[in-house]
Amino acid sequence: MRNIAVFLGELQLDTQRKVLEGIAEAAKADGNNVVVYCLTLSKDEEFNIGESAAMQYDDFSIYDGFIIYSESIYSEKIRNIVIEKIRSQNRPCASIDCPIEGMINVSSDNESAMRALSDHLINEHKIKTVNFIGGPEDSIDAVTRKRVFIEEMEKAGLKFDEERYYVGDYYARSGRAAVKYFEKKGLLKADAYVCANDQMALGAFYALGDRGIRTPEDTLMSGYDNIFEAANHYPRITSVSRSEKKIGETAYKNVIKCIEGKKYNPNPVIDSNPVFAESCGCDAVRPVNHRIVVNQYSRNKLREARYAEMISELTIELTTAQSVEDICEYLKPCIPELGGDAFSLLLGDSETFADPVNGLASGIDYKNGEYKFIKNEHIGQRYPRFDQGEGGNLYVMYSIHFRDRFYGLAAIRNSTMPLFSEFYRVLMMTLSSTLEQVYNVIKMRKMIKTLDEMWVFDPMTHVYNRAGFFKFSEEIVAEARKEKEDMFFIFLDLDGLKKVNDALGHEMGDRMICDMADVLRKTRNKDELLMRYGGDEFVVFGKGSTTIAVEEDITRIRRAMREINEKGDRKYNLDASIGYHMVPYDNEKPLSALIELADQEMYKEKRAKHKR
Numbered sequence: 001m002r003n004i005a006v007f008l009g010e011l012q013l014d015t016q017r018k019v020l021e022g023i024a025e026a027a028k029a030d031g032n033n034v035v036v037y038c039l040t041l042s043k044d045e046e047f048n049i050g051e052s053a054a055m056q057y058d059d060f061s062i063y064d065g066f067i068i069y070s071e072s073i074y075s076e077k078i079r080n081i082v083i084e085k086i087r088s089q090n091r092p093c094a095s096i097d098c099p100i101e102g103m104i105n106v107s108s109d110n111e112s113a114m115r116a117l118s119d120h121l122i123n124e125h126k127i128k129t130v131n132f133i134g135g136p137e138d139s140i141d142a143v144t145r146k147r148v149f150i151e152e153m154e155k156a157g158l159k160f161d162e163e164r165y166y167v168g169d170y171y172a173r174s175g176r177a178a179v180k181y182f183e184k185k186g187l188l189k190a191d192a193y194v195c196a197n198d199q200m201a202l203g204a205f206y207a208l209g210d211r212g213i214r215t216p217e218d219t220l221m222s223g224y225d226n227i228f229e230a231a232n233h234y235p236r237i238t239s240v241s242r243s244e245k246k247i248g249e250t251a252y253k254n255v256i257k258c259i260e261g262k263k264y265n266p267n268p269v270i271d272s273n274p275v276f277a278e279s280c281g282c283d284a285v286r287p288v289n290h291r292i293v294v295n296q297y298s299r300n301k302l303r304e305a306r307y308a309e310m311i312s313e314l315t316i317e318l319t320t321a322q323s324v325e326d327i328c329e330y331l332k333p334c335i336p337e338l339g340g341d342a343f344s345l346l347l348g349d350s351e352t353f354a355d356p357v358n359g360l361a362s363g364i365d366y367k368n369g370e371y372k373f374i375k376n377e378h379i380g381q382r383y384p385r386f387d388q389g390e391g392g393n394l395y396v397m398y399s400i401h402f403r404d405r406f407y408g409l410a411a412i413r414n415s416t417m418p419l420f421s422e423f424y425r426v427l428m429m430t431l432s433s434t435l436e437q438v439y440n441v442i443k444m445r446k447m448i449k450t451l452d453e454m455w456v457f458d459p460m461t462h463v464y465n466r467a468g469f470f471k472f473s474e475e476i477v478a479e480a481r482k483e484k485e486d487m488f489f490i491f492l493d494l495d496g497l498k499k500v501n502d503a504l505g506h507e508m509g510d511r512m513i514c515d516m517a518d519v520l521r522k523t524r525n526k527d528e529l530l531m532r533y534g535g536d537e538f539v540v541f542g543k544g545s546t547t548i549a550v551e552e553d554i555t556r557i558r559r560a561m562r563e564i565n566e567k568g569d570r571k572y573n574l575d576a577s578i579g580y581h582m583v584p585y586d587n588e589k590p591l592s593a594l595i596e597l598a599d600q601e602m603y604k605e606k607r608a609k610h611k612r
Contacts, residue, residue: 001032001033002259003035003064004027004033004063004064004065004067004252005036005060005067007036007068007073008036008069009040009072009073009074010074012040013171015242018244019069020248021245021419022247022252023248023251026248026249026253030392031391032256035395036394036397037052037054037397038397038425041073041075044403045077046404050402050404051399053399053404054406055082060088060089064091065091065092065093065258066093067093067096068086069096071097071140074136074138083100092258093255094252096248096251097141104258104268105266106247107268108247110141112272113240114148114240118148120274122156125280127220129164129190130160130161130164130194131178131182131187132160132164132166132193132194132195133174133175133194133201134167135167135168135170135196135197136169142196146196164187164190166182170197170200171199172202173203174203175201175203176204176207177203178200179204179207179211189213189218190219191219192220192222193215193221193222196224198227201223201224202229205237215279216235216280220280221279222237222279223237223238224239224242236277236278236279237277237279238278238279239274239275240272240273240274241274242272243270246270250265250270254266304423307417307421311430314330314334318330325362327345327438332366335366335371338424338427339416340414340415341368342365342367342414343365343411343413343415344363344366344410344411344412345431346409347362347400347408348407348408396412397409398425402432402436402439405436410431455467455468460510461513462517463520463530466533469539470591472529473591476541476542479543481586484585485544486543486544486584488542488545488581489581489594490557491533491537491601491602492520492537492539493536493577493578493602494512494513494537495575496575497512497535500512504571508572512574513532515564517538519560520540522560523556523557524540524542525542527543528540529542537599539595551580558578577606577609578602578605579603579604580598
C-alpha cells in the first residue's frame, strides 16, 4: 500500500476536480491512499499562510510520493514552500501543467489546441475586434493562451488591443467583472469574447445577456476546459477539451512506476482538442442526453439546497458557541450528511488554542457512525490518520484558520462533497470564522478576569486589596449570620519596615512585605480572607472560630516568621505586631469599624514592644 499526497488549489473548479478524480480512481484501483491538501489562496499573503498551515505542519515522511497541481496554486510563495517540502523528502513527485526541475512533468497540449481554436475564430468566423478575458498572470496556462491568440491574430494581420484585455481569476465572477470593465471603457461591443476558461465565459455570457447582447447573434464566445456546465449549456460554449481525468491518472501512474523502480515517462503530454459549438456560430454535438442533464441538474439542485439549509441552521447555532466543545456539539449532527465514512476536526488546546500540531488537541472524531470527543489530548508529532493500515481511501484536508491564525485542520475520508459542492468550502470557512469568534470570546474573558484581578488584588503581594476585601467579605458575613457563627479579625503591622527601607532600600522593603504576605497566605485557614490593608498592614478575616483558635493561628504566624529568620538568607528580621478582635454573628457595626478595633489591639502590642 502506498500513500500519495496531492496539493492543489481551488478544488471547487471543474478542472481541478476532474484531475483529482483521475488520481483518486487510479489509486483506489491499486489499493493506495490519496491525501489531498486544498489550497484555495488569495492575494492576501496572511490568509495564504493560514490556508497552507495544515500542509506546512504535516509530516511528509509518511508519504511515498507526491503530486502537485502547480498551475492551480495561485501564490508563488506558497507554491515554492510546497515544492521545497516535497524536495526535502527526495521521493517521486509529479507536477501538473508547470514544469519543475527534477519532477515528472505532466502537461496537456495547451498550445496546439489554443492555436486551433484561435485559427478557427479568426479565419473561419472572420473576427477582428476581440475582448480577451485572461486568467491569473502567474498562470502558465493563462499566459500561453493569451500569447498563442495574439500570435494567430498577428498572422492574420490583426492587432491585439491591450485595452480589450482583462485579467481574471478563472471564476465566473471575473467574466461578469470583465463585462463591466469593458462597458465602462466603451468597449462592450466586440466580434468575439475569448475567455481563458469556461467559468469566466459563462459569467460573461450572462452579464452580456443582461445588457441585451446575445451570443452568438451579436458576439461570438469561446472558453477553455469544456466543463460540464459549458458543454451542456445553451448555447453550448466553444471550448477546448483537455481530458483532465487522464492528466490526473497519468501523473499518478508515473509516480507509482517511479516509486516501484519501473520505467516511467518523465514528460508525458496529454492531447487537448478544440470543441467548436453554438457560442461561435457552429453546430454543436451534445455530449449527454438531455434527460440525463435535467435529472442531474435536479439532483444537484436538491443536494445543494439541503447543504445550504444545513449550513444555514449550523451557522445560526454557532453564533451562540462559547467554546470548542460547543462547536463540536453543534457540528456533530451535520457530520453524517457530509457523506464520508470518517471525519476529524482537530483543533488546538480548547483554552489557549496553542499549537494544534504538537501540543494538546481538542475536537471531534467520527468513524463508521461512532463519535469521539477529544479534550486536550496529546497527539504527538503527526496528524491523525483514520486507518493507516487500510488502502484505497481518499482523504481531503483543509486548514481551519482565520487569516494567518491557524486553529487546526478538518479531514474527511471518502466523501464526494468536497469535490462536487462549494458548500464544503463554505462549511470550512464557517468553522474558521466561528473559532475566531470563540477565540475572541475567550480572550475577552481573560482580559476581563485580568482587569477584575487588577481591581481586587494588590499587584505586589497578590492578596486582596481593600476593594477586593470588601467585595468578598459580605459573603462571609451573610454565611456567619445564617449559620450563627462568630467572626474574627486579625490585624498585623510589620515591625521595622522603615529602617529596612532607609538602610537597605525600598526594593528590600518590598521583599519584606511580600515575605509577610507569603507567611499569611500559608498559615491562614481555608475560606479566610487576606487583605493588604495599607503599606505594611495586613488583615485576616474569617468565621467559625474561637478566641483560643485565633490565638493558635497567631502563634502559627509567629512560628512561620521565625522559620524564615532562621534560614539566615535575609538581610532583615521579619517580625510584626499582631492584634485581633472577635465579632458576634449578629453584629451590626460596619466592617471598617471592626477592623479598627483589631487595629487598636495590635497597637497595644506595638507600644509594649517600644517600651521594652
